Amino acid sequence: MRLRKDSKIEILTIGSELLTPYFQETNSQYLTQRLNDLGMEVSFKSVVGDDRENLLRAINEALSRSQIIIATGGLGPTKDDRTREAFAEALHRKLLFHKNILKKIEERFKRRGLSMPAVNRKQAYIIEGAAALKNKNGTAPGIWLEKEQQIIGLLPGPPHELKPMFEESVWPRLQKLSRFHVFRKVIKTASLTESQTETFITKLYPEDSSLQISTLACPGQIEIHLTARSEKSLAQAKNRVSRLEKKILERLKDHVFSSNGEELEEVVGRLLRSQKKTLAVAESCTGGLLGDRITNVPGSSYYFLQGIVAYSNQAKIDALGVKPAILIQQGAVSSEVAQAMARGIREKAESHYGLGITGIAGPSGGSPQKPVGLVYIALAWENGIEVVKNRFLGNREKIKFQASQIALDMLRERLQKKHKS
Amino acid sequence: MRLRKDSKIEILTIGSELLTPYFQETNSQYLTQRLNDLGMEVSFKSVVGDDRENLLRAINEALSRSQIIIATGGLGPTKDDRTREAFAEALHRKLLFHKNILKKIEERFKRRGLSMPAVNRKQAYIIEGAAALKNKNGTAPGIWLEKEQQIIGLLPGPPHELKPMFEESVWPRLQKLSRFHVFRKVIKTASLTESQTETFITKLYPEDSSLQISTLACPGQIEIHLTARSEKSLAQAKNRVSRLEKKILERLKDHVFSSNGEELEEVVGRLLRSQKKTLAVAESCTGGLLGDRITNVPGSSYYFLQGIVAYSNQAKIDALGVKPAILIQQGAVSSEVAQAMARGIREKAESHYGLGITGIAGPSGGSPQKPVGLVYIALAWENGIEVVKNRFLGNREKIKFQASQIALDMLRERLQKKHKS
Numbered sequence: 012m013r014l015r016k017d018s019k020i021e022i023l024t025i026g027s028e029l030l031t032p033y034f035q036e037t038n039s040q041y042l043t044q045r046l047n048d049l050g051m052e053v054s055f056k057s058v059v060g061d062d063r064e065n066l067l068r069a070i071n072e073a074l075s076r077s078q079i080i081i082a083t084g085g086l087g088p089t090k091d092d093r094t095r096e097a098f099a100e101a102l103h104r105k106l107l108f109h110k111n112i113l114k115k116i117e118e119r120f121k122r123r124g125l126s127m128p129a130v131n132r133k134q135a136y137i138i139e140g141a142a143a144l145k146n147k148n149g150t151a152p153g154i155w156l157e158k159e160q161q162i163i164g165l166l167p168g169p170p171h172e173l174k175p176m177f178e179e180s181v182w183p184r185l186q187k188l189s190r191f192h193v194f195r196k197v198i199k200t201a202s203l204t205e206s207q208t209e210t211f212i213t214k215l216y217p218e219d220s221s222l223q224i225s226t227l228a229c230p231g232q233i234e235i236h237l238t239a240r241s242e243k244s245l246a247q248a249k250n251r252v253s254r255l256e257k258k259i260l261e262r263l264k265d266h267v268f269s270s271n272g273e274e275l276e277e278v279v280g281r282l283l284r285s286q287k288k289t290l291a292v293a294e295s296c297t298g299g300l301l302g303d304r305i306t307n308v309p310g311s312s313y314y315f316l317q318g319i320v321a322y323s324n325q326a327k328i329d330a331l332g333v334k335p336a337i338l339i340q341q342g343a344v345s346s347e348v349a350q351a352m353a354r355g356i357r358e359k360a361e362s363h364y365g366l367g368i369t370g371i372a373g374p375s376g377g378s379p380q381k382p383v384g385l386v387y388i389a390l391a392w393e394n395g396i397e398v399v400k401n402r403f404l405g406n407r408e409k410i411k412f413q414a415s416q417i418a419l420d421m422l423r424e425r426l427q428k429k430h431k432s
Numbered sequence: 433m434r435l436r437k438d439s440k441i442e443i444l445t446i447g448s449e450l451l452t453p454y455f456q457e458t459n460s461q462y463l464t465q466r467l468n469d470l471g472m473e474v475s476f477k478s479v480v481g482d483d484r485e486n487l488l489r490a491i492n493e494a495l496s497r498s499q500i501i502i503a504t505g506g507l508g509p510t511k512d513d514r515t516r517e518a519f520a521e522a523l524h525r526k527l528l529f530h531k532n533i534l535k536k537i538e539e540r541f542k543r544r545g546l547s548m549p550a551v552n553r554k555q556a557y558i559i560e561g562a563a564a565l566k567n568k569n570g571t572a573p574g575i576w577l578e579k580e581q582q583i584i585g586l587l588p589g590p591p592h593e594l595k596p597m598f599e600e601s602v603w604p605r606l607q608k609l610s611r612f613h614v615f616r617k618v619i620k621t622a623s624l625t626e627s628q629t630e631t632f633i634t635k636l637y638p639e640d641s642s643l644q645i646s647t648l649a650c651p652g653q654i655e656i657h658l659t660a661r662s663e664k665s666l667a668q669a670k671n672r673v674s675r676l677e678k679k680i681l682e683r684l685k686d687h688v689f690s691s692n693g694e695e696l697e698e699v700v701g702r703l704l705r706s707q708k709k710t711l712a713v714a715e716s717c718t719g720g721l722l723g724d725r726i727t728n729v730p731g732s733s734y735y736f737l738q739g740i741v742a743y744s745n746q747a748k749i750d751a752l753g754v755k756p757a758i759l760i761q762q763g764a765v766s767s768e769v770a771q772a773m774a775r776g777i778r779e780k781a782e783s784h785y786g787l788g789i790t791g792i793a794g795p796s797g798g799s800p801q802k803p804v805g806l807v808y809i810a811l812a813w814e815n816g817i818e819v820v821k822n823r824f825l826g827n828r829e830k831i832k833f834q835a836s837q838i839a840l841d842m843l844r845e846r847l848q849k850k851h852k853s
Contacts, residue, residue, distance in 0.1 A: 044453035298727025299720030306719025318741030
């Protein structure tokens with residue numbers, strides 16, 4: 012089959028746990044991303060439980076309105092898992108037993124020193140006319156059925172089973188049907204607002220619908236998504252994105268921290284490690300979040316020496332050497348204290364760089380002069396210091412996150428400047 | 433209308449952004465929770481974009497299979513917002529203009545010093561026979577239609593508009609229809625595994641289906657959800673839950689940290705504050721996460737004095753007074769170092785309690801003797817110290833979280849023991 016321009020695509024996620032308040036389903040976001048990467052837009056997403064009648068109802072509706080249906084879940088060995096059976100019934104096709112699949116399932120159990128429970132036998136049944144998709148990380152094979160005007164893929168629910176199966180067996184099959192080659196890139200900035208970003212790039216929005224820019228405001232950062240489609244080749248799509256990326260980078264310059272998928276703490280870690288520099292941080296209102304994010308990067312022990320969370324004034328004096336006079340005259344939330352913290356931790360830890368953060372995370376503790384969200388951030392290095400005053404909006408956790416983001420971005424800019432000079 | 437026992441409930445979320453990979457939709461989880469609280473189970477969840485044809489298709493399917501339909505999104509002022517119009521069309525009902533609603537929308541803009549854009553006028557139209565639901569936080573009123581055999585509620589998409597509207601206007605209406613009064617309580621433990629918890633409570637599982645226990649394994653904690661339904665009164669449901677809760681608490685004793693919705697860091701904060709005690713923490717592998725969690729609680733500056741993230745050995749020596757000989761003989765990841773860190777930070781910060789964490793978060797750095805996930809946690813107080821050895825599973829972030837959880841729980845147990853004695 013060849014995909015029509017108006018073909019509808021549906022993701023059907025199956026499982027009663029998805030209809031409780033406790034499960035945040037993520038498979039459909041992943042599938043949407045990968046389908047979009049092929050230039051395929053999703054028209055419907057449906058969630059249904061294991062109840063036979065409801066499941067059949069949802070499957071029949073999907074079959075009647077969509078040309079591509081990707082279903083996830085309900086391929087397990089228990090009685091509640093009836094996706095296989097329900098699709099066979101709705102499609103009026105038999106389930107056929109495959110000896111070689113049973114053998115593989117039995118071997119999988121054997122390798123773990125177990126014998127296969129009888130219930131797993133049903134996973135060796137495949138819908139008539141469909142292909143079995145290999146499951147590297149579980150017993151349930153996927154099922155792939157291509158009819159004249161319709162494609163149906165049944166995939167296991169656990170993400171660590173679904174994702175490799177999709178990449179290895181579904182992606183190549185869908186790629187053959189796709190009318191387009193699609194290439195996508197994400198440019199990230201932490202130092203501009205959404206409207207500032209828009210102002211920079213507004214003249215670059217392409218007329219051509221095969222090349223798209225969309226900006227996405229995430230907590231503490233703005234993402235610019237570039238997507239190119241080509242009917243000719245992936246190289247052409249890549250080329251279009253690269254040309255647009257270059258123009259955007261020329262305008263946004265040092266504001267960009269990543270265009271290769273890296274998070275800000277990863278960029279900072281990579282720069283510190285390659286320049287053989289070390290870091291220590293002094294936090295007040297962020298309470299340890301900055302250190303936490305830095306140490307989420309594997310290998311951070313190569314460059315991260317020490318953090319001090321100086322929440323009380325006494326801790327700022329004792330642990331960081333902030334002078335009591337400054338605390339009294341300027342207050343704990345001030346440019347002077349942020350600088351003294353950055354300098355203090357740098358000297359104490361004998362690191363190349365020191366970051367200091369002091370502010371008011373709220374909800375209480377604000378005043379007209381020093382409102383909730385006011386945060387000073389300082390970066391100290393061998394021959395200098397810089398400090399920025401910020402006014403963040405949002406709740407306590409959002410203010411803390413934005414502060415950690417700006418601190419990391421100050422260091423990132425400094426490391427990149429140094430690198431250039 | 434009165435709800436039939438087999439009535440089906442559907443949540444229909446509307447908006448093209450929900451069919452992109454970038455939006456994690458949370459309204460349906462919230463609505464599911466609140467419907468469950470009324471003893472109502474959700475049968476279908478559907479997501480559809482703003483496209484007129486697809487939207488009508490999804491609405492018609494919902495109308496044909498479900499007795500209660502709660503739709504969210506698409507009530508805004510732009511052309512893409514067509515939920516109101518599409519439901520009117522599918523129901524073959526007119527949209528009627530309400531002068532008083534328009535007046536309220538105009539006044540809302542006026543209060544902000546703005547005049548109402550012409551596009552907002554359409555928000556003053558309500559489906560024939562339906563009631564308008566007040567929107568405290570936005571311009572779009574909700575729409576509530578009760579037919580003979582069916583109920584349709586249209587709510588705005590932004591959670592800060594949807595939630596107050598649901599609580600004030602939808603909840604009381606649904607409560608009248610509910611066959612049950614439902615009461616729910618969540619008991620949380622951080623020091624037991626799921627199977628240990630099961631062993632403790634396995635004999636308490638009620639025979640009666642109107643009283644339910646379900647355990648949920650969350651990162652770093654196990655939750656026991658108790659739900660009682662009563663056809664008679666809420667008091668009866670509450671009473672049933674209370675009796676069961678009492679029995680469970682008798683068995684789990686000090687393992688329980690919360691049965692009133694509090695998170696572990698909130699419990700610890702409340703206990704420290706009420707006992708007028710202070711805390712300081714010394715972290716290695718958790719990198720600041722413990723301090724971050726403690727300071728996520730508003731008012732934590734009353735009891736949290738200081739944190740030190742001693743990532744390098746030198747920092748452990750300089751900042752916490754850990755003796756070099758211990759580091760050499762026992763290694764940085766050892767019971768002795770955890771204890772020295774807890775004692776060191778307590779003395780340094782002059783706090784009542786000191787917590788010390790040292791371990792291997794991975795993915796690298798492990799050895800057969802000291803594998804990834806090995807974490808020692810020590811708690812020091814005036815007259816004593818305790819230390820526990822843990823072996824956590826999971827990735828870097830999961831190991832860090834579990835370590836912070838056990839540290840908080842050790843302190844919680846100590847504070848509660850002290851309180852009793």
